[in-house]
Every structure is written in C-alpha cells, then in structure tokens.
Amino acid sequence: MERSLSPVTEQELLGIKHLLWGPDIKHEIFKRWSQGFYFSTNEKSALEQAEGGPCAIIAPMQAFILKKLLADYNGLSFRYSITEEIQHTVLIHALCEILQQCSTERYHIIYLKNQDLERESSSSVINGDTSKEEFNDNDLATLNEIFDADAKIFHDNLVVHMYPLIADVEKYYKENINSLKAQYGVLLFLYSVIATKGLEHVKMESGTNDPLIDETYGYGSQNLINLMITGKAVTYVWDNYQDVGGLKLKGLDKQSQIGFITLMEHLRYCTVGSFYKNPIHPVWVLGSETHLTVLFSDERKLVSPETKSEEARRIFKSFDPDGNNFISSSSLQEVLAALDLVSDQEYVDIMKKKLDSENLGIILLNAFMDEFFPKEESSIPDMFQLIHYNGLARSNVNKEVQYHFGSAILLESDLKSINDSDPMLTCLQTKWPNIEVQWCDNITPSLN
Template sequence: MCDKASGKSVVSPKVALPATGVALASAALESHNTVSATTVPPVGAASAPQLASVAIASASASEQQQELPTTSGMSGGGVGAAGASVASGEGSGGIQLMQPNVKDIRELCDIKQLLWGDGVREDVFKRWSQGFEFSDVEPSALVQKQGGPCAVIAPVQAYLLKIIIMDMPGIKLAEISSGKSQSLLIQALCNILLNCQTRRYRIVHILRRSSNATSSTGTTTVTTQSNRNAKPNLSSAARTTKENTPPVPPPPLTQVLGEEVAGGAAVGGVCVIPSAGAGDAAYDIEIEQGVEVTPASVIDIIQGNSSGSSNSNSNSLNDDDATGQLDMDITSQQFHERLHTIHFDDINEVARYYTENYSQLSNTFGVLVFMYSVFLTKGIEQVTADISDTSEPLIHSTYGYGAQSLINLMLTGRSVAHVWDNEQDVGGLKLRGISEQSDIGFITLMEQMRYCTVGSFFKNPRFPVWVMGSDTHLTVLFSNEKRLVSPETPSETGRRIFKSYDPEGNNFISSTMLRDVLAALNLVSEPGYVSLMQKRLDPENLGIILLNAFMDEFFPLESRSTPDTFELMHYNGIPGSNEGNKVRYYYGSAILLEGDLKSICTSNPIVTCLQTKWPNIEINWHNMHMPSLN
C-alpha cells in the first residue's frame, strides 16, 4: 500500500435520456461466438424508466443456432436508442424493445480484466464473495468473513462512521437500530459513488433466476415513479416493491443485438422497458438468463415464463430463501454472466434503488457488485489513466488483497497508486498521489517501515476518520473529536511544508532548499534574504537546516489546534481479530506528549501506526483490550 498523484476529475458525458430516467442494461462477460439481431421498426418512444437486459453467454453457439442479420440503422449506440413498442390490451402500458448498452458490456469486460487479470482464481473469488453484513453485537459494524475484501469493506465502514459522527452527534453506537444501520450503509455507498464526480451512476446488479413463473424472488422489478424528484426515505428499512399488473402481450417481433467485443467474444442482448402511460404501475419481469439469447428466450423474458425456456435448468442461479440470498455454489464465470447495469442521473434515485433492492447488497455478492458499480461509474478509461501501470491486477491473484489503487478509488474517487500529496518526480517519472484533502484519511504501518510516505491530504482529512493499513489488512480509526481535523494553524502549515521537502523524515533539509520552502509558504524568498537566513539557521555551515531551528525562527509562538487529550475508537471487521470472535468497536483515551520525540514499539503496532500521524501519542485502551491491525 503506497502512494500516487493528482489531477482533476473527469466528468463523463451525459447520455441523452429523460432527466429522471432509469436505464437498466444487463451485461455479459464471457465468450459467445454468435452475433445475431432482428430489427424492429420504431413505433413510439418511452418516457418512463428504461430497462435493458443483456445476456452474457459463456458457451459457443450450437451448430443448429440460426444466425440472424446484425442490427443496423439504430439511433444512439447504447441504452436509449429507439426500438419498437407494443401497447397492452387496455392501452395503458406497453413494452419497448431497445438496443442494449454495449459500452457497459465492454467496460465490464475491461473491469474484470483489470481486477482479476487473465484468470480468476476460484479460491480468491470465494473470499471476495460476501455481502454487507452487520455484527450481532455492534449494529453499525460490518463483518468481513475472510481476508481480501477489506479494500472495499473498510472504506465503506469509514464513510458509514463519518455519517454517524457528523449527522448523529451524541448517539450511542450500540443503540442504532438494524433499519437505521441499513440506511447508513446506503448513504455511505452513495457517498463513495459521489466521489466519482460523474453525471451518471451506472449501478451493477446481479440477476437471479427462479424455477417457476410465480416466484417473487426471481423477478426484476422496475417501478415507474410519479414523482422522480422525491427524496428517498433512507431511514426506512430495506424493502422490495412488487405490484401485479395485467400480463402484457409479447410484441410480434423481437430485437436482439449482437456486437463484437475485444478478443473475438460477442454478446447478445434484449432490452425491455415499460412505455409511456404506465403511470405508477410496476412491471414484474421474470428474467430467464440462458446460455444464449434467442428470439424465443426474449419472448420468455417479456412473458415472465422462465419455465418455458429451453435452458431454464442450465447454470441456474436459484434463490436460497425469501430474503433473496443467492446460491453460494456459483463460479466466477457464472457470476459475471449474470451482471447487468442500471443507469441513474440522480444519486437520490440510486439510494432509492438500493433501499428497494437491499438484497443486492446483503446477498453473497453484495461487496463485488458494489465494487464493480464504482469502477463502472468512474469509467474504465479514467480508472486506467489514474493507475498508469495496469500490468498487475488490482486484486492479488494469490492472497486476494486489494492494491492501493483500489483503496484510493474507494476513499477518494481516484485510482492513483500512491498516497503522497500531488506528484513526485521519481527517476524522471511523474508519479501521482492524492490531489486534495480527502473526506476520509489514511495512515499505514508501512510508512514507519519506510515503504511509503503518506501525505498531508490523507493524514489530515475533512472528518476524524482514518483507514489504517498494516501489511495484511485494513481497519478503521475514528473519533468524535472534530478538533482533530480543524483547519491548520500557520505553524502546522509551516511544519507540513517543511516536511514535504524532507521525504526521508530526517527532520532537516538541505540549506539549498530553504528558498523553495519560504516560497511555498508565501514568505519572503528574495536571494539576499534567503542567504542571510541560511547563515542564521546553519551557523556551522553544515549544509542542513533543522526543523526545530526553522520553526523557532519563523513560527516562534507555535500553537496547536489538536487537543492534548481525546478519545479514539477502532474497528476491525475480521471476527477472529475481536474478543469472543464478535466484531465490535474498541475505545481508548489518547494523550499527546510534549516534544517531537517518539518511541518505536514493535510489540504495539497500532501505536506505531498512530505515531505516523501523531508522533508523540500514547493511548490507553479501555477494558485492557488492545485492538489488532491484522
């Protein structure tokens, strides 16, 4: 875990859709050799939320499969292109077939490659296959079942705690209700998505198949909201909405898109949306995700007749129970075959979606689908541009831990690979780090080991919450003491700027750097004045200027915004690292000692890590239990 650079966030172009429209496109990631489509002349446009399903086929097309002509002449290359619509018997609602969003399909392929490399190891994939689950004894603490997904879980936990600290002052963490914890989780996820600084949120969703047409858990529900601007009730318990409506007759024709993707693989897809005039009705569509998408299977999707599909029993992903939990016995290939995406223009719509489809977060793959959502929302081009070097996968192929680029993306919305401030020139290469103050901080034990240098933007975040890194795991440190992140005093700014010219942490700089330091602090930096100060600060002409001498000269009345004593709390999501194998928060009382000297105690790694932020800190943990960084 170590550092990389800045740059302005790129806002992705806005696709032409209704301002409050919801575009749902399913995606496919495995190889398929048939490119087929049937064109349908456009009949009408829809203004209701847009639903698009795209199957990803993993098997080659059979020799008996009839190849259809490729779709052409469609306006708009992705979701939102006009297709054909058929009105229902009463004329109050219809189905419109549209061209699926091929861009999403391609980007999901690229994201899979970026995360896992050339192949996904099944044992590593299983370690990442978990939902967002809360502790039995600490209602707002997420549980991490195995090593690896802390690169996502710890940042999510950090944002959740940030919301509690800022919006719920004085609340007792143990008294937070289960429903409120779910609401806080959704808010935390939306905070992370907001950091991507995009105009459109592309949320990844995993399809579930039911064994019969009447199963409620095997449906994908899309509701047309009469008031799309209404804010979601984030404090309400998660729920799934479903309304039964008269069956919609299938259209006379179907449209299946086939398009080449990288490596010769192809994907087929079907797009179905409720047409204008549906009012507040919700269309429940049983989605049968087959090995191949054919005109017959399209009819099955529209009719909700999954039992009629010829491949309804192949590679099925069945629900375990009424809560919508997914079958654990699914391979990484089957997982990627069942991904699709939903587009939102408003983060409040994302929150509403997660509230009404909470099982997508709590099921076996909740962590993975959210991670894919962040990458897709950010955009693969921007992600790879920030990373620079994509030769190694972001998830270690053997140990399963996440790279610093993945951690930084979750914390800041940028996937830079380093944790120092701005750019650093290393051997002629400009390596980018953190470009601005982050909402959530980051400190790591690896800095004390001289493997990296964490910059001020991470050490001094906007809110008193820090992700803490060891050599194997990520945990979270937080406090209710908001003065820990109060604006810098002039002396603290001076100390930070001086240390930025002292990357080795020696507490001195070369006397030739004095002019640059003074200029960075907007102090007098004329050559004559600099020469005078060099002689004054380095009377023995050793060629170095000590930090203490510099501070005494330019900031003699040093003040400190940080209080001398404060309370800290620590979270570790691994049950085995907690007392009684139950994930809980641990409380401690911290004190900042006089002077800049610090002791390195290898038997107390958590204090050693804290000293990279507060060099002279000591802490006494309550109940005599010292938290673990691993």
C-alpha cells in the same frame, strides 16, 4: 425513476473483470470476495467481513458509515439508536457517496440478470426457505458455505443500468436492499464503482497493468483503496506530485473526506501526505501489511484547520520526504515562499548563514521553527478518545466485531518511542509522532 440500458458494453464488462482479477480468477479468492454487506449483531453499526480480502471495500464503506453517524448524532450516541432501518439508510448513503466521488455525469449500477442467483443467496435464506427458523442479517455471513461462489456464472449474468441522478441510485438501492446483503453484494457494488468511474479512467489513473485484486493473496491494491476513499485510482498516497528519479508521480489532488494512515509508512514503503493524514472528518482507514481497519474519534478538533505553525511543519516536511527532520539549505527559499514569508534572495542568504552556521548544507526543523514560529500553537487537544474497528470477527476480543476504545495523549517530548512489537502504536505515530494510547482492558486492538 428514469432508467436506461447503459452504453457499457459486454467488452467493457470483460475489461472490468480483467482489471480486477487478471487473466485468471482463483476460485478461493473469488469465494472470499463473495459476500454481502451485513452488520454485526453485537455492534449494530459495524459491518462484518467474513474472510480476508474484501477489506479494501468494507473498511472504506465502514469509514463513510461512521462519518455519517458522527455527523448526525451527538458523539457516539448512535451506538444505542441503531435499527435495521438506520442500518439500511447509512449503508445506502455510504454507497452513494462513494459512487458520487467516482462519477462525472452518470451512474452505472451493475446487478445480476438471473435473479435466481440472488434468490439463492438472499431471499431463500431471508424468507426461511432453507430452514424453519428465522434468519437475520448475520446469517448472510455463512452464505459462502451454503451456495458456493462461481465466478463464471456470476460474470455471465452481469447487467448494467444507467441512472442520471444519484437520487435514482438511492431509490434503486432502497428497492433492492436484499441484493446488497446477498452473496455478491460487495462485488456488485465494486463493479458498479469501476463502471461508474469508467474503465479507461481507472486504467489511466492507476498507470499499471497489475490487477486491482492481488492474484496470489486476494487483497486490494492501493489503487483500489484510493478509488474507494477518494474516487481516484492513483497509486500513491502523497499530496499532489512527487519527483522520483526525474518522474513526476501523482498522488492525491485534494484533502480527503476520510483519511488514511498506514504501518507501511513506518516501514518506508510509502509516504502518506497531509491530504490523507488530515481529512475533513476524524475517521481514518488504517493499513497494515495485509488488512484494513478503521480508526475514528468523536473529537472534532482532531480535524480543525491548521495553525500557522502546523502548516509550517507540514510544508517543511514536504521537502523532507525521508523524515530526517532537516532539509537541504538550497530548499529554504522554496519553503519560505510556500509559507508566504519573505523569500527574496538577499534575505534567504542571510537566513541560510544563520540557520546553517556550520555550513553543513542542511537546515534543521527545530532551528527553522524556533526562528520563524517560536510560539508554536496546536489545533489538536493533548488528550482525546480514539475508537478502533476491525471487521474480522476472529481479530476482535471474544471473536465478536465490536468497537475498541482507547484514551490517547500527545506527549510534549519531540522523541517518540519506537516499539516494533506494537504495530498499532507504530502506525498511529506516523500521524501523531508523540502519541501514547491506553486501550480499554489493556488490550491493544489488532491491525490484522
């Protein structure tokens, strides 16, 4: 394996530290982020999150793990086939896929030069040095209590190596799998992502001086979430650019491998575009006000190519960012042109009079669809299975991390039921407006 000392300087490592944490690191927040990647003993393909905070890394990682497992196995049969070797394989595959999305030409892997730090938080426990009993991966969840996280010691011991090929990175992680499970596994990978992307690239894409980890509450910013899911540290979640008060603000530039939907869209804090809502694989990171979880399905048709009528609805709604189900009459020509329909001025004027007969200056979505796509077709089945993952044990049934199953149905009505006491349904309705879900045992899983 070719390996060389990286051109990443000590100053750049300090820059990454400042970008993530700001000028001061709160001990309690750093401690919550100081955990390794380890799997639940109850749901062997599911990562566990020990404390609130690092879901910005763990939830996207889980989503990429599920993408791999759904592609490699028939449906959900992987649940009964998981071994420690498979856990290592899918974890490393997910790590490498995220790094590949961030890399332009090389990979910068950050590790601890003082190996005693890693021995204290992994080898001594794994080898049974702290007890006569045998320890498993799940015991790594308690490492923050055994070895107190120290931000200064951690940052004083960071070293970077550069690898030209992703195969080299994969080999490194296979040989150092215990460092991923150890106390600083999540943080070392996060620093590797930033270093691989490039500090200046992240700063340029994010366009903000705010730390990527909130200084008060310790949660990851949307820039960090976007970086983990797409390799781009942009602030916004809409497609391409949106004009906001004369400023062209950049969102995603292409369809994502895994998706993202969020309760914050219902609360009007953001607008999630089609690139995120309709990813390549039927796996979505779900956002609440404080936490990230994952939704997935074994129904591949949920991400089938759009029909012409679905494309028409999407493009129409891109001119209706407030979700009012109407557009300004002046936008009709642009909508028709975007759909490769007749858009010369004379025809547009005729259609404006027909679709806005009362001259109100607006065109309703239903009127537009009835005129141009009267026989609507859907690529999505009316009924399908959804599965939810929450990495915090305390947020699961019986306080154990496990997948929660639901049977979804898409209602025919155009009217959706708003129920603010059911944040899960409200979140899903930002993607499927007419969805209803019957969850197993009548227990709605928690977004928090």
